[in-house]
Amino acid sequence: MPKVTSFDVARLAGVSQPTVSRALRDLPSVSPQTKERVRAAARQLAYIPHDQGRALSTRTTRRVAVVSEALTNPFYPQLLEPLRGALERNGYATVVVTDGDGDLAGEVLADGSFDGVVLTTARRGSTVARELARRAVPHVLANRVLDEPESPSVAMDNPAGGAAVGRFVATLGHRRIASIEGPDDTSTGRDRALGLRRGLREHGLRIHAGLVRQVPFDHDSGRAATRELLQRDEPPTAIVCGNDVLAFGALSAARELGVDVPGALTVVGFDDIALSSWPVINLTTVHCDLDALGRRAVDLLLAQLRGGRVAGHDVLAPTLVLRGTHGPPA
Amino acid sequence: MPKVTSFDVARLAGVSQPTVSRALRDLPSVSPQTKERVRAAARQLAYIPHDQGRALSTRTTRRVAVVSEALTNPFYPQLLEPLRGALERNGYATVVVTDGDGDLAGEVLADGSFDGVVLTTARRGSTVARELARRAVPHVLANRVLDEPESPSVAMDNPAGGAAVGRFVATLGHRRIASIEGPDDTSTGRDRALGLRRGLREHGLRIHAGLVRQVPFDHDSGRAATRELLQRDEPPTAIVCGNDVLAFGALSAARELGVDVPGALTVVGFDDIALSSWPVINLTTVHCDLDALGRRAVDLLLAQLRGGRVAGHDVLAPTLVLRGTHGPPA
DNA sequence: CCGTGGTCTGCATACGTATGCTTGTCAAGC
DNA sequence: GCTTGACAAGCATACGTATGCAGACCACGG
Numbered sequence: 042m043p044k045v046t047s048f049d050v051a052r053l054a055g056v057s058q059p060t061v062s063r064a065l066r067d068l069p070s071v072s073p074q075t076k077e078r079v080r081a082a083a084r085q086l087a088y089i090p091h092d093q094g095r096a097l098s099t100r101t102t103r104r105v106a107v108v109s110e111a112l113t114n115p116f117y118p119q120l121l122e123p124l125r126g127a128l129e130r131n132g133y134a135t136v137v138v139t140d141g142d143g144d145l146a147g148e149v150l151a152d153g154s155f156d157g158v159v160l161t162t163a164r165r166g167s168t169v170a171r172e173l174a175r176r177a178v179p180h181v182l183a184n185r186v187l188d189e190p191e192s193p194s195v196a197m198d199n200p201a202g203g204a205a206v207g208r209f210v211a212t213l214g215h216r217r218i219a220s221i222e223g224p225d226d227t228s229t230g231r232d233r234a235l236g237l238r239r240g241l242r243e244h245g246l247r248i249h250a251g252l253v254r255q256v257p258f259d260h261d262s263g264r265a266a267t268r269e270l271l272q273r274d275e276p277p278t279a280i281v282c283g284n285d286v287l288a289f290g291a292l293s294a295a296r297e298l299g300v301d302v303p304g305a306l307t308v309v310g311f312d313d314i315a316l317s318s319w320p321v322i323n324l325t326t327v328h329c330d331l332d333a334l335g336r337r338a339v340d341l342l343l344a345q346l347r348g349g350r351v352a353g354h355d356v357l358a359p360t361l362v363l364r365g366t367h368g369p370p371a
Numbered sequence: 372m373p374k375v376t377s378f379d380v381a382r383l384a385g386v387s388q389p390t391v392s393r394a395l396r397d398l399p400s401v402s403p404q405t406k407e408r409v410r411a412a413a414r415q416l417a418y419i420p421h422d423q424g425r426a427l428s429t430r431t432t433r434r435v436a437v438v439s440e441a442l443t444n445p446f447y448p449q450l451l452e453p454l455r456g457a458l459e460r461n462g463y464a465t466v467v468v469t470d471g472d473g474d475l476a477g478e479v480l481a482d483g484s485f486d487g488v489v490l491t492t493a494r495r496g497s498t499v500a501r502e503l504a505r506r507a508v509p510h511v512l513a514n515r516v517l518d519e520p521e522s523p524s525v526a527m528d529n530p531a532g533g534a535a536v537g538r539f540v541a542t543l544g545h546r547r548i549a550s551i552e553g554p555d556d557t558s559t560g561r562d563r564a565l566g567l568r569r570g571l572r573e574h575g576l577r578i579h580a581g582l583v584r585q586v587p588f589d590h591d592s593g594r595a596a597t598r599e600l601l602q603r604d605e606p607p608t609a610i611v612c613g614n615d616v617l618a619f620g621a622l623s624a625a626r627e628l629g630v631d632v633p634g635a636l637t638v639v640g641f642d643d644i645a646l647s648s649w650p651v652i653n654l655t656t657v658h659c660d661l662d663a664l665g666r667r668a669v670d671l672l673l674a675q676l677r678g679g680r681v682a683g684h685d686v687l688a689p690t691l692v693l694r695g696t697h698g699p700p701a
Numbered sequence: 702c703c704g705t706g707g708t709c710t711g712c713a714t715a716c717g718t719a720t721g722c723t724t725g726t727c728a729a730g731c
Numbered sequence: 732g733c734t735t736g737a738c739a740a741g742c743a744t745a746c747g748t749a750t751g752c753a754g755a756c757c758a759c760g761g
Contacts, residue, residue, distance in 0.1 A: 044506075044507075087505075089478050090482065092482040093483050093484070097424060097427050102423070113448045115445055118443045122441065125469060137466075139455060151419055152421060154423070175417075289649060290649075292651040294650070319594075319620075319623050320594070320623035321622040321626050
């Protein structure tokens, strides 16, 4: 592809290839006149330095991989954006590596294509982080964490958020409370569910086993689970969801079945993604500061890229945000 | 990063470096016994071939860049997914290149990091495609097209879709029809708006100049425009939006102002992204088969990657999908 | 006039893998 | 027994850029 190389530029400018390399990077060891001649030649040939060559020579790519599940879940683009911004401000390009099945081979991440890795959707037992650690690839977990906290990580305080929701629905007066939870092998799914139970317990409440559903984090799963729950003999008066997308599914099911929200049903989400604040949705949920999370994660990664050993486990406090999908039981 | 190279493997296996290269790629010119010895050595050292080295040597990256605006607009992840799938099936990895401002420097795309490029958010006057053409970088436009059709492209038949919407709202009986359109420098924004006018004209209708808003393709813009429109002395009875996200904004504004949809206001979108079919939204819109679009775009790209000259301009027919946000005027 | 120091440029080579060509080995065929 | 050929592996080198080191050149001071 790169028909024109630094040798071509050198020939045209009447200098050597190394001089071209130095001149175009504006190193001080090249005289102003030579620089100008080289720049002119490069311009004339529309020369673009070949990135592979540079990367091979410097053993640095200025690229960071962000591993995420399907981007069609709107949560991930919103996490991605702050990560991308922070990385860009520090001179790194972001490459999104989609990990559809959650069993990505670690090899792709350690073949020299990236200077570092951000894992956003690690499963609790995933070995990818361990493998990266073994190969000394700078990396950080953002959003989800592992059971064995070997790698640095940043996450929301999901247990605390879950507990806050529990206390909130209890205080509203609800007693028949359902929980639509995310997968148990994700730290977000499990921690929020555990937190919810703790919050309810503080008010002397428990979740009836029949009112618990554990499903993947997507709209249709939330919708199906909610349909089941609402068609029980004694349907719940409140449904707490493991994330916002599940809550959208709950709202969809309620709409389909003609159940009024919040009159006859309270729905609470978790994440506070952009859609949730749209008046057409107006979801009561738990706000997560993904900007802060992304910035912090990138800080931890940069520290490693600069050669330091890093082992922090940051936890950010979420906050309940009250909108239009909650109320006292009918 | 790659502490262990093919030379290390060669030394351990007692063979030469080229033999390692051939053995691990399972070339026939290596004896089975040698292959096994090399594989064992590679396994023992946890050897991962350095991608930069391979890329430099073969002058091929097996990577394709997909250029898109911010992924927080849910349309793009949905276009991305079929593209990614089709590329993956053909052995190419997808790299998302985010083009926040729409003025991406073409250099990044032509520095040898990618074998090909898919442009999804090109502005009408963009020179990026031309630059790629000049440098003989295989590329294709998917979704949006250019005024000068120099590069191969695939897009929905946006004028036809717009016309269908125009005829539809006219047939419903609406007369005060508003149009919230996307930016004029995008082919989607302009073509859909032109199509709408054509469809209405067929029914002897015109859009009052005061009922036209041209805004960026995002929720808040749609919401703000709709608030303005609904607070006029004679508000529109139907609002046609340049895409679904704008329509969500319209629904938000209607909700805020207590305007009933579809009782007092008809809202129509364009794209039929996943959210639109959620019962909680249930938007009447124009369906675009992004799977087909993505597959076709990748086909055109692959033809170029295999060395062919390609110059097709494919257009796919969209279809109106009637859901819950339309009705006759009050 | 020679030596010194500083400035600029070029030479040689490294980075890790892939591949054309050559060499070596061995068995079969005449 | 020598040739032929097939097969297996190694040698040399290419890909494009970056960098340590050496050398050239110039000006200046003694």
